[in-house]
Amino acid sequence: MEYIWNIYLLDCVPEENGFDTVVKTIHWGYTCIASGETAYVYGTVGLPEPIAEFTPFSALTEDKVIVWLSDYMDVNQLQINLQQQIYDKINPPILNLLPPWIPSPTPTPTETLTPTPTETLTPTPTETLTPTPTETLTPTPTETLTPTPTETLTPTPSETLTPTPTETLTPTPTETLTPTPTETLTPTPSETPTPTITPSEEVI
Numbered sequence: 490m491e492y493i494w495n496i497y498l499l500d501c502v503p504e505e506n507g508f509d510t511v512v513k514t515i516h517w518g519y520t521c522i523a524s525g526e527t528a529y530v531y532g533t534v535g536l537p538e539p540i541a542e543f544t545p546f547s548a549l550t551e552d553k554v555i556v557w558l559s560d561y562m563d564v565n566q567l568q569i570n571l572q573q574q575i576y577d578k579i580n581p582p583i584l585n586l587l588p589p590w591i592p593s594p595t596p597t598p599t600e601t602l603t604p605t606p607t608e609t610l611t612p613t614p615t616e617t618l619t620p621t622p623t624e625t626l627t628p629t630p631t632e633t634l635t636p637t638p639t640e641t642l643t644p645t646p647s648e649t650l651t652p653t654p655t656e657t658l659t660p661t662p663t664e665t666l667t668p669t670p671t672e673t674l675t676p677t678p679s680e681t682p683t684p685t686i687t688p689s690e691e692v693i
Contacts (some may be wrong), residue, residue: 490523492568495531506540510546517558523570534561534650602642667676 495661500514518531544553558564587593 490521490568490572492571493520493522494518494551494558495520496551496554497531499549499554506539506622508543511539511543511555512536512549514548515554515558519567519571521568521575523572523575524579526575526578528571528578530567530571533559 490519494516497518498516499512500516501510501512503510505511515534516531516538517534518529526554533660534557
């Protein structure tokens with residue numbers, strides 16, 4: 490008989506008793522193979538608080554965890570249970586039978602499919618194309634154009650205009666006006682009237 494442990498999952502706490510990532514629960518499976526039959530059992534087991542002999546999580550191996558399972562489980566009893574499962578498969582204690590009046594179903598024969606031979610395709614030879622020679626085009630000589638001489642235009646002498654003499658106007662002499670002497674009027678002596686004294690009439 491062959492027995493196989495399987496470790497599926499480890500439940501951990503971040504810190505406990507000063508240790509980091511401490512495993513608290515192991516999810517396990519245990520398999521027995523014998524006489525062409527297989528029996529299987531699975532479960533979980535809890536671990537106590539870590540002690541001085543603590544293995545860091547990063548340093549754990551499968552063998553180390555299996556040792557823990559062996560320390561905290563009755564492995565011998567597990568093996569007995571698995572052996573019983575295999576024995577019951579080989580020698581079932583209960584037979585599940587149809588009533589005799591119900592005919593047993595006749596299994597239909599499975600159809601055997603004969604594979605059809607695959608058609609082998611012979612590749613057709615590929616046609617080799619001979620490239621046609623490319624036509625070489627001889628360039629036609631380009632026509633050289635002789636430039637026609639440009640006509641030189643002789644400028645005509647510009648006509649020189651002789652300015653006509655400007656007429657000089659002789660200013661006419663301005664008439665000098667001699668002021669007439671102002672008439673001096675000699676005041677006539679004012680006639681001073683001589684007062685006439687009339688004797689007053691005496692009233693007696």
